[in-house]
Amino acid sequence: xxxxxxxxxxxxxxxxxxxxxxxxxxxxxxxxxxxxxxxxxxxxxxxxxxxxxxxxxxxxxxxxxxxxxxxxxxxxxxxxxxxxxxxxxxxxxxxxxxxxxxxxxxxxxxxxxxxxxxxxxxxxxxxxxxxxxxxxxxxxxxxxxxxxxxxxxxxxxxxxxxxxxxxxxxxxxxxxxxxxxxxxxxxxxxxxxxxxxxxxxxxxxxxxxxxxxxxxxxxxxxxxxxxxxxxxxxxxxxxxxxxxxxxxxxxxxxxxxxxxxxxxxxxxxxxxxxxxxxxxxxxxxxxxxxxxxxxxxxxxxxxxxxxxxxxxxxxxxxxxxxxxxxxxxxxxxxxxxxxxxxxxxxxxxxxxxxxxxxxxxxxxxxxxxxxxxxxxxxxxxxxxxxxxxxxxxxxxxxxxxxxxxxxxxx
Numbered sequence: 001x002x003x004x005x006x007x008x009x010x011x012x013x014x015x016x017x018x019x020x021x022x023x024x025x026x027x028x029x030x031x032x033x034x035x036x037x038x039x040x041x042x043x044x045x046x047x048x049x050x051x052x053x054x055x056x057x058x059x060x061x062x063x064x065x066x067x068x069x070x071x072x073x074x075x076x077x078x079x080x081x082x083x084x085x086x087x088x089x090x091x092x093x094x095x096x097x098x099x100x101x102x103x104x105x106x107x108x109x110x111x112x113x114x115x116x117x118x119x120x121x122x123x124x125x126x127x128x129x130x131x132x133x134x135x136x137x138x139x140x141x142x143x144x145x146x147x148x149x150x151x152x153x154x155x156x157x158x159x160x161x162x163x164x165x166x167x168x169x170x171x172x173x174x175x176x177x178x179x180x181x182x183x184x185x186x187x188x189x190x191x192x193x194x195x196x197x198x199x200x201x202x203x204x205x206x207x208x209x210x211x212x213x214x215x216x217x218x219x220x221x222x223x224x225x226x227x228x229x230x231x232x233x234x235x236x237x238x239x240x241x242x243x244x245x246x247x248x249x250x251x252x253x254x255x256x257x258x259x260x261x262x263x264x265x266x267x268x269x270x271x272x273x274x275x276x277x278x279x280x281x282x283x284x285x286x287x288x289x290x291x292x293x294x295x296x297x298x299x300x301x302x303x304x305x306x307x308x309x310x311x312x313x314x315x316x317x318x319x320x321x322x323x324x325x326x327x328x329x330x331x332x333x334x335x336x337x338x339x340x341x342x343x344x345x346x347x348x349x350x351x352x353x354x355x356x357x358x359x360x361x362x363x364x365x366x367x368x369x370x371x372x373x374x375x376x377x378x379x380x381x382x383x384x385x386x387x388x389x390x391x392x393x394x395x396x397x398x399x400x401x402x403x404x405x406x407x408x409x410x
């Protein structure tokens with residue numbers, strides 16, 4: 001692999017107007033408000049897709065420069081990519097694949113960004129890192145902050161699940177629950193600004209391109225890993241802020257420019273029925289994502305009423321479309337993929353599976369087309385158990401009863 005020090009990186013560029021920026025810029029374009037993204041000179045870049053890497057840093061030639069001693073990693077990335085034949089057959093999808101991001105160290109795709117952000121904190125000599133999150137990003141940031149030996153402060157929404165808060169607390173960050181943290185874009189931005197004022201030497205590690213454009217380059221490694229197996233016709237992505245969706249599009253776009261793939265998959269964001277500003281913008285053929293009044297979905301990680309334009313660009317650029325699914329569809333998909341494939345999916349991740357079923361039923365995807373569903377988080381993050389007490393599970397008073405009674409239970 002060429003340029004292992006990151007020398008293919010040229011800086012940040014606005015996706016809307018093309019204006020160039022310094023690599024440490026943590027904002028949107030000052031001229032047009034567009035999202036920034038890392039720009040790379042691909043002329044001398046070589047990407048090794050034939051050999052499995054140990055972490056996302058296998059692809060560091062297409063990352064911003066980070067000195068080897070500052071790389072903070074737990075071998076994130078290279079998550080399993082498995083065919084879901086049984087569930088696929090049930091819903092009419094003969095070529096359904098699942099990318100199991102829940103098998104990252106803290107249990108979600110956000111670990112890719114956590115590794116990148118904390119590595120940059122050390123590279124840029126910041127004293128600590130803070131973020132706001134519904135749970136998964138907070139877990140990732142605190143995980144890698146612990147790994148890198150730096151301080152972390154986490155703002156979490158008031159309705160974050162106890163399972164997520166319990167996990168986050170194990171890494172010993174400072175945690176603050178904030179009421180209405182994500183109620184509007186303005187309240188979120190204000191909260192982050194207040195923390196930055198209080199901690200001016202810390203890094204704002206909020207995992208969203210309007211604040212951290214280089215997060216996209218950590219997430220685009222998903223595309224490289226999928227391409228090591230094949231180029232699917234569609235990639236279905238549970239979507240809130242839209243970074244993962246755009247990053248996968250960016251990754252395949254780079255691979256196409258390098259001549260390593262012939263086409264770019266159609267990008268399909270999925271959102272809950274009560275929190276779907278991006279899908280509404282797609283369906284209405286808008287040029288930008290407009291805020292909605294409410295954010296109500298059982299998929300907690302996707303419970304937003306605002307968005308940004310970069311995922312909209314990915315959908316249009318790839319010829320994709322958007323899908324909205326109901327709470328009932330999400331819960332059913334979560335149970336069915338576990339029962340039929342042994343895949344334990346976070347509630348928000350199950351939206352991807354519900355979307356595949358809906359798209360095939362509606363005729364938007366043919367049953368013989370290859371579909372990749374992004375399973376963004378582990379089921380332990382958020383699920384509704386089939387029972388709430390151990391008393392609901394069959395109990396036998398002694399082992400002597402097993403032979404007689406077990407046949408009536410299976």
